[in-house]
Amino acid sequence: MWRFCSSVKTNQGTVNTLLLSFTTNLLANPAIRKLSSVLTRNRFAGMLPTADAKYENVDLYAPPAFVRGMTKLNREAFKKSVSVPALRVKKEIINKLMKSLKSVALQRPGVKRVVEDPNDENHKLVLLDPYKISTGVSFGEPEKNVLKEHNVSAEIHKYNLEMTYENFKCEEILRAVLPEGQDVTSGFSRVGHIAHMNLREHQLPYKHLIGDVIIDKNPGVTSVVNKTNTIDSTYRNFQMEVLAGLEDMVAKVRENNVTYEFDFSKVYWNPRLSTEHERIVQLLKSGDLVFDVFAGVGPFAIPAAKKKCIVFANDLNPESHKWLQHNCKLNKVDQRVNLFNLDGRDFITNIVKGQLTKLLNTGTEQNCGIHIIMNLPALAVQFLDAFKNLLEEPDTSQAVLPHIHCYSFSKQDDPAEDVMKQAEDVLNCELRRHCSVHLVRNVAPNKEMVCITFQIPGEVIFQKQKASKDVLEEPKSKRLKTSNTVSEDQGVS
Numbered sequence: 152m153w154r155f156c157s158s159v160k161t162n163q164g165t166v167n168t169l170l171l172s173f174t175t176n177l178l179a180n181p182a183i184r185k186l187s188s189v190l191t192r193n194r195f196a197g198m199l200p201t202a203d204a205k206y207e208n209v210d211l212y213a214p215p216a217f218v219r220g221m222t223k224l225n226r227e228a229f230k231k232s233v234s235v236p237a238l239r240v241k242k243e244i245i246n247k248l249m250k251s252l253k254s255v256a257l258q259r260p261g262v263k264r265v266v267e268d269p270n271d272e273n274h275k276l277v278l279l280d281p282y283k284i285s286t287g288v289s290f291g292e293p294e295k296n297v298l299k300e301h302n303v304s305a306e307i308h309k310y311n312l313e314m315t316y317e318n319f320k321c322e323e324i325l326r327a328v329l330p331e332g333q334d335v336t337s338g339f340s341r342v343g344h345i346a347h348m349n350l351r352e353h354q355l356p357y358k359h360l361i362g363d364v365i366i367d368k369n370p371g372v373t374s375v376v377n378k379t380n381t382i383d384s385t386y387r388n389f390q391m392e393v394l395a396g397l398e399d400m401v402a403k404v405r406e407n408n409v410t411y412e413f414d415f416s417k418v419y420w421n422p423r424l425s426t427e428h429e430r431i432v433q434l435l436k437s438g439d440l441v442f443d444v445f446a447g448v449g450p451f452a453i454p455a456a457k458k459k460c461i462v463f464a465n466d467l468n469p470e471s472h473k474w475l476q477h478n479c480k481l482n483k484v485d486q487r488v489n490l491f492n493l494d495g496r497d498f499i500t501n502i503v504k505g506q507l508t509k510l511l512n513t514g515t516e517q518n519c520g521i522h523i524i525m526n527l528p529a530l531a532v533q534f535l536d537a538f539k540n541l542l543e544e545p546d547t548s549q550a551v552l553p554h555i556h557c558y559s560f561s562k563q564d565d566p567a568e569d570v571m572k573q574a575e576d577v578l579n580c581e582l583r584r585h586c587s588v589h590l591v592r593n594v595a596p597n598k599e600m601v602c603i604t605f606q607i608p609g610e611v612i613f614q615k616q617k618a619s620k621d622v623l624e625e626p627k628s629k630r631l632k633t634s635n636t637v638s639e640d641q642g643v644s
């Protein structure tokens with residue numbers, strides 16, 4: 152694997168250009184052939200090539216040029232021999248030196264920085280970063296001092312590094328294979344053992360190779376999938392194609408110290424929402440009543456139940472419902488989560504209504520907060536009208552009105568204002584004085600995901616005739632207790 156290359160003396164006395172020696176398989180490429188012949192000529196002449204060889208610009212760490220266009224991964228084709236600078240150091244002092252040389256030492260995946268000196272068993276070679284060190288004078292003062300202190304010559308030797316597929320980074324490999332000048336995406340979302348990609352048109356001919364490289368270069372990733380539709384299905388799950396690795400789509404993930412299992416091909420899961428899930432759960436207190444209208448596999452519902460809230464979690468997708476149930480058991484909160492497999496509107500008009508009616512009619516003072524989470528950003532605002540006239544106004548003056556956390560997308564310049572307006576239009580009432588708006592994340596250029604939180608006004612949730620009768624009897628402000636779980640003046644965050 153490793154081959155020591157005797158140092159090449161130059162007639163300038165210094166080696167100021169990197170000498171690249173390529174393995175024979177590289178010679179298929181005409182540009183490389185030309186460069187190699189220049190190198191060979193100059194080697195025979197006992198000198199390094201000068202101005203006529205423009206390999207200062209050659210990317211030392213680019214895989215061989217002929218891998219361009221490869222669609223089936225051939226790992227063997229990535230072999231390449233590169234000459235790198237090396238320092239000769241006595242074996243017994245190598246450990247003392249390495250710390251001081253760390254910043255100039257060669258750093259490549261899977262490459263040892265200290266190798267045997269094939270010519271002298273008492274010495275080792277410290278491989279150096281060719282972009283930082285080309286001659287003894289390239290060392291900085293700290294390194295020079297350490298070398299002097301340990302009586303080590305700063306003379307630079309050349310070492311032939313036989314690079315293989317393992318020594319290239321994911322991005323370097325994809326950049327070398329995919330069409331020149333086009334975008335190389337090696338980015339993906341990680342969902343358990345699954346890497347989830349969203350490849351562009353020009354990358355599709357290379358999709359299986361990309362999948363193989365992602366698996367090779369990312370420990371723990373054993374499946375790579377590509378999204379094949381935009382997320383417009385009712386259940387918000389992607390259609391996906393397995394590009395490489397296991398077909399098994401049952402993933403196990405941990406988010407905010409909770410474990411979830413689910414079939415990623417059949418349910419919604421977005422690792423980018425973990426902060427948002429945590430933010431909402433932080434607003435909850437033990438004993439609160441939580442209704443999760445679009446619960447998915449439980450990233451709000453299960454942490455809420457772990458916080459000892461009483462949870463009612465719903466999802467229309469039978470697969471989400473199934474995995475939600477599974478996750479409740481997995482996290483030992485099944486006793487505190489009531490599960491439903493209903494359309495969100497039915498859930499609000501039956502389950503939410505039933506529970507709130509029961510609560511409001513107990514006649515005792517309510518100490519718990521009530522939270523209704525509605526995370527279906529493309530549609531949730533449209534479900535808000537289900538709260539209109541939902542309840543008969545209770546006789547108690549201690550009723551706590553629910554806080555609604557409703558998500559939406561906005562493409563407007565002022566997303567906070569836009570989403571507030573969307574909700575006001577549906578509920579036909581003014582919310583902005585009692586509403587906090589949180590920008591969750593930017594989902595696409597000019598598209599924000601926003602969460603508005605507001606305490607539903609009595610005039611909306613209580614049935615009209617009763618509400619208007621009570622308006623005559625006493626002002627609403629006296630009748631309705633405002634829980635302080637979410638402060639009303641949080642403003643736009």
Ligand SMILES: C[S@@+](CC[C@H](N)C(=O)[O-])C[C@H]1O[C@@H](n2cnc3c(N)ncnc32)[C@H](O)[C@@H]1O
Nearest residue numbers: 385386419445446447466467468494495526527
């Ligand atoms: C954006 S996901 C959110 C899931 C989960 N709350 C989370 O944060 O990961 C929306 C969920 O709503 C469910 N859903 C879609 N339409 C629905 C409807 N009409 N009624 C109830 N659930 C619905 C989908 O199955 C999906 O699980």
